[in-house]
Amino acid sequence: MATTQILGPVLAFAKHHPFVILLCALCVYLLSNRYQRKLHRIPGPWLRSISTIPRMWSVYRGRSHEHDLALHRKYGSIVRVAPNTLSISDPQEINQIYGAGTKFYKSRFFELSAVYDEEGLVPDTFVLADKELHSRMKRNAANAYSMNAVVQMKSWLDGPTDRLLQILGEHAAKQTPCDLGELLKRYAMDAVFSLTFGKDLDFLRKGDQTGMMKTIELFTDYMAIFGQVPWTHRFLLGNTTIANWFLGPASASQDDMIALAAAQIAAATHRAAPEDADEDEPTTGTTLSRPHTFLTRLLANARANPALLSPRDITTHAFGNIAAGSDTTATDLRAVFIHLLAHPPARYADAAALPYLAATIREAMRLHPSVGMLLERTADEPARLCGRVVPPRTVVGVNPWVVQRDGRVFDEPDAFVPERWLAGDEGRLRRMRRSFFAFGAGAHTCSGRWMAVVEMTRCVAAVVAAFDFELAGKGEGVGFTNRWFTGQYGLEVVGRERGAR
Secondary structure, three states: OHHHHHHHHHHHHHHHOHHHHHHHHHHHHHHHHHHOOOOOOOOOOHHHHHOOHHHHHHHHOOOHHHHHHHHHHHHOOEEEEEOOEEEEOOHHHHHHHHOOOOOOEEOHHHHHHOOEEOOEEOOOOOOOOOHHHHHHHHHHHHHHHOHHHHHHHHHHHHHHHHHHHHHHHHHHHHOOOEEHHHHHHHHHHHHHHHHHHOOOOOHHHHOOOOOHHHHHHHHHHHHHHHOOOHHHHHHOOOOHHHHHHHHOHHHHHHHHHHHHHHHHHHHHHHHOOOOOOOOOOOOOOOOOOOOOOHHHHHHHHHHHOOOOOOHHHHHHHHHHHHHHHOHHHHHHHHHHHHHHHOOOHHHHHHOOOOOHHHHHHHHHHHHOOOEOOOEEEEOOOOEEEOOEEEOOOOEEEEOHHHHOOOOOOOOOOOOOOHHHHOOOOHHHHHHHHHHOOOOOOHHHOOOOHHHHHHHHHHHHHHHHHHEEEEEHHHHOOOEEOOEOEOOEEOOEEEEEEOOOO
16 A cells, blocks of 8 residues: 555656656666776766766777876876776786786677687687687797798788889879878788788789778777677677678678688698798698798698697688788888878988887887777776776776876887887886887787788888988878777878989
């Protein structure tokens, strides 16, 4: 009777004032976001603590790196950037979150990049949260990604590099502006194809005829934005029907990339002919044909132990090189030239020689890492980060853009100073190296980092030695958007060959 007396007026009120009830429900939901996770004592903007919308909007606009950096400079080393997400900027916490034996694993953000085939989830190391499977995949391809292996592959860069120099020479001869940023993007695609397969598709001359570059950009934009609310993926591109209808040619282009990788593997399998081994070869004594490519090394590993590296695994690694290794390297290359062209000519000239070249590349990657968002992780048990207790299943992460501008580690953190990497106190250099996060850290350090370094070293040295550039229109059109990758645009230059008057 008492219950009826209470519910009656409530139901009557709800019937006549539904919007008031909805508003009350919304307030309860937002307040529960702020307090139920016991994160309300973590500093950060109040709006970020009640809704994911501010962060999602920041990512959509492509400015989340700016906002994250500003928040850390205001609130400190740990900031609540979404109801269940904490951004960490203290370099000393990198090892706990990403290092060997960490309790943290990849968050649901990465599920949006998952690819499935008839066998189930394709074991891409970028996506895998299963630590044992991730470790196996990386271990079985480690010798193909090693520094020694990649250095031996570098002759495969001759074709793309010569082609780039030829195109730049044509523009220099006519004194016509060229989009150096676009050329570097195409170069990066040709370069990673050459290192992986021993041949490329001549993106430099033909452009993106296959739609591969556009497809990669489309998928990373989607991942960055909707990765903030990963539960929506199953209703969007995680739904096959919706994906096929919405993506159309882009979905077909992704399938074409996988098919191309598989076709190159099949062709290389027939060509492979064992010769002399070196210290990078599998310990079974299985050998590789010369000259080396990434693919021939993996095929040798598979011949040595077919149970450990299947054709599907090889296709996954090869496809991963293309999908993850082109935009990142292109962004890093553009960062190098943007910073060199913004500084005195003497510094530009110095960049052609080692060790200044290596320092220039590292400093450009410090100021403009190719990834400008949190590398998200979560854990099933509590953790202590930056002196705060973090509840289980809280998403945490470090943003390379933020941690590499930490004033406690880097003097003049916003300034381009390659010399900082060349000399100085060994303790300071060690702290800077530990804080360099452009390739990630720990077990999830980028497998293809040596590929990227060799590509950049070869390209920058060759271009700087051959040409002088100046920004067209004083560089007023140069900018970038950050949706996972921090790809730049508007790098229009006018060049002349060295020694030409």
